[in-house]
Amino acid sequence: MSSALDEDTRQTLDAGRETAGAMLRSAQKDLQKVFIVFLVGFIGSFYALRLYVWGFLERITRSQMDAATSGELQIIAQTPFDVILLQAKIGLVAGIILGLPVFIYFSRDALRDRGMWPSSPISRWKLALGALLATVLFFAGLAYGYLVFFPVMFAFLANNALSAGFTPTYSIVLWAQFIFLLTLSFGLAAQLPLAMSGLAYAEIVPYETFRDRWRYAVVAMFAFGALFTPPDPFTQIMWAIPMLVLYGFSLYLTKVVMTAKRGSEQISIKAAAAGHWNVILGIGIVGGLLVYAFFARGGLPVANDLLAWMGSSRRLSQPGASLPVSRTVGLALWTTLGILLAGLVAFMYYVYAELDDAAAPIAVSDPADIDLSELDAAGIRAAPPEAFADLSEDDAVSMAGDAMDDGDKEKARAILERFDEAEEVREAESSAPQSTTEEIGDRASRASGTFLDEFTDGEKDEDDIGGYYTDIAFILDSLTSRAFRIAAVFGIVLAATFGWLYTGGIGRVFEQFLSQLPSQVTPESINVVALHPMEALIFEVKFSTLIATAVTFPIVMYYAWPALRERGFVRGNRNIIFGWAAALVLGLFGGFVLGYTTVAPTVISYLVADGVRANMIIAYRITNFFWLIFFTTAGIGILADVPVLMLLLNTAGVSYRTMRDRWREVTVGIMAFAAVATPADVMTMFLVTIPLMFAYGAGLVVLFFVTFGGRRDLSRWTANA
Structure with missing residues (x-):
């Protein structure tokens, strides 16, 4: 087996095994803690499914169905072990997901030795903020899926099956796998803002790429919806529209993050917020008043009437109805929440505006006229390359020395780094060969012309x-x-x-x-x-x-x-x-x-x-029953077409003797096709192969008589057509 792998693959596998072994050794003394976390996830998921989740999922499935459709729907277990094995599998996955971060944390020493752990410390508040944002987004995706998408989708699917004469009798295994797959897709799709902003912040994918390629993102969202949702326009729109809104929000968040990264060294966020505290407070108060007016001035009945008009069975409740508090206290809580949310939006807007102004490039008529000595370290790094094009080594060293005398080591380092970059560019330009457009085109032509020749050893005959x-x-x-x-x-x-x-x-x-x-x-x-x-x-x-x-x-x-x-x-x-x-x-x-x-x-x-x-009780599955009908109806037509096709091939130049002598190859080809296109058992393969070979034999008999034993060539009839 190892001889079939190249050297790079073997080295990669060996490095992976070594890393896994080192991680196990590093976390050996803490494996008990990892196992406890895994066990908590496994047992908790197992009993949560048994006591709460199955009933919750069934209520979600039936929530938008009418009484007749809901009465026809059944969720069945096909074998005695379906439910318990499914619970065990889901619990196992949940335990692994919970235990894996703990295991990675305890094996961080082995990862650090191999350069696979962050070298610079990450502040805990950033980690906590990132984890909180990821969690909120994940549950927001789940909320949309379970409150809006799933009820409408299952009602549509069940009604479609009933209208076709089928009984929606869902296997609990297939039903649960379908729900959990879409659940995971909604949760992961909701991570789009965090993923886009993280990729842009790490400078892996620039923000401008996300901004300029939005058309491709739209096409990808509709294509994903067409693959993983029912193929009706309404359900696809239900999938795609929230994704488009989420993509727009992700673009805005990514721009905020990148603006903050570029401008945070020049201004203080606290100072930017303090400069607009009165406007932020005013907007927050207005937001709270709007929430108060909604509940106190008849907005709640209007919203419930709108939900009823849309066909939804859900209704908004009065303030405090879902909490053990009075209506007055509940109204005060909602008003406070409105103040906080409106103030947060205003705070984000004004801080972003200040950061955007600070990160804006310096407007000059000629980049070479920029006075580098007047810039700080961030300005040196943000300056255009033209400002360093004519900078000599003595000038760069002198400017760096002045910065060191002023105690600004970061500026001195930035000056020398930018000078080195400009020097590399000048050396590359001076050493590059002078190639004309014609020479480049000639090389491209030769490359495109010799690629296929190299692939085919310069031969292009019909046997190659x-x-x-x-x-x-x-x-x-x-x-x-x-x-x-x-x-x-x-x-x-x-x-x-x-x-x-x-x-x-x-x-x-x-x-x-x-x-x-x-x-x-x-x-x-x-x-x-x-x-x-x-x-x-x-x-x-x-x-x-x-x-x-x-x-x-x-x-x-x-x-x-x-x-x-x-x-x-x-x-x-x-x-x-x-x-x-x-x-x-x-x-x-x-x-x-x-x-x-x-x-x-x-x-x-x-x-x-x-x-x-x-x-x-005769209950056939759709795929088995209708494909059986297809093979016993259209399949008979295909058998009838085999002799017809053989006659047509003879008119195209394939002789009777060739078809007769090549029957073994035809048999092998049909058996190979049957092995791939039919269920994986020998009996079904022969049930497909034997009738086709009989049809092939009938075609040979027909050709024998039509061509007088191969002495007449039907292709001559069409040669001059």
């Missing part, structure tokens, strides 16, 4: 990977001008199919299919359940994508036909693709009709009959 790469690039390039049309057709078919399924089409197909079953199997005896909250929607999206791909493929072939013909892959005029598509569609449709009217009902009734006779 370079030749295939060139062919594929040529074909894809020919589709570039048609990409919009192809994408438009794909999108329209996808949206139309999904819209039809989403608005009840899948339920109508299900009812019509049940009506085809024999009389001994009644439709009421078959139930189709959704074990995952998004299972119905995921099936609809997958099926819609499959239909859109099938419809778009002939169009892609039509536009790619000239390039394929030029590369020698096909023959004849591209209008032949319409004949190919028509032949395949007829074969697929004929097989589908046979499967839908005969094969699928026979198979389903055979599978269900024994269970019905034994008075069992």
